[in-house]
Amino acid sequence: VSQGMVGQLSARRATGVILEMIKEGKIAGRAVLLAGQPGTGKTAIAMGLAQALGQDTPFTSMAGSEIYSLEMSKTEALTQSIRKSIGVRIKEETEIIEGEVVEIQVDRPATGVGAKVGKLTLKTTEMETIYDLGNKMIDSLIKEKVQAGDVITIDKATGKISKLGRSFT
Structure with missing residues (x-):
């Protein structure tokens, strides 16, 4: 050496x-x-x-x-x-869903009081899936300004939504 x-x-x-x-x-x-x-x-x-x-x-x-x-x-x-x-290396594996938003439907209660519910249609390379959305998920989509045509990732464990960009299709 x-x-x-x-x-x-x-x-x-x-x-x-x-x-x-x-x-x-x-x-x-x-x-x-x-x-x-x-x-x-x-x-x-x-x-x-x-x-x-x-x-x-x-x-x-x-x-x-x-x-x-x-x-x-x-x-x-x-x-x-x-x-x-001493070096500590932390490795974490998470499951994420990545795909193009086809459609977002948000149903707000007529009275204005109560939980919002909705559906998100997400198209991946293999399939197109409809997800039921809760109140926090809808707030997260609004905060990220997600609309049809956006490519997003959803962390299954935390429910965190990240906007990656727009789809050309």
């Missing part, structure tokens, strides 16, 4: 061993600490190791002065550094 590094043959070889151990999962959940004299290439080796592990590998560099600070304890400095390195 040279990663653009010149010299330091034994250090590069040791880093290659560490790289293989990381890839095999032998040192999973542990940190790697590089120690040595100033100017010996510790940061360059660490950056090369992080680059060899890939884009998803977090890399946090620390100077000795950060650990031996008068403002915070050594434990707190290391804890903050580790927290910076």
Whole structure:
């Protein structure tokens, strides 16, 4: 693993061993600490190791002065550094309905008091479906200014409506 590094043959070889151990999962959940004299290439080796592990590998560099600070304890400095390195990736799957609005029918009560009800005809690539609309859904359609010919998405879980644009058909 040279990663653009010149010299330091034994250090590069040791880093290659560490790289293989990381890839095999032998040192999973542990940190790697590089120690040595100033100017010996510790940061360059660490950056090369992080680059060899890939884009998803977090890399946090620390100077000795950060650990031996008068403002915070050594434990707190290391804890903050580790927290910076921890990356949390959240993945969410949602079901959405996407299609062209063919027709919107909203029935308002004659008295003006009561819930609005309506029907939405949505044409997708496979089929044309009529959905019954409740009060909140009608308000959401009005807020988004949805009309016949618009292409919309409806999130099934939340009921959120997003207007994508107009259809040319």
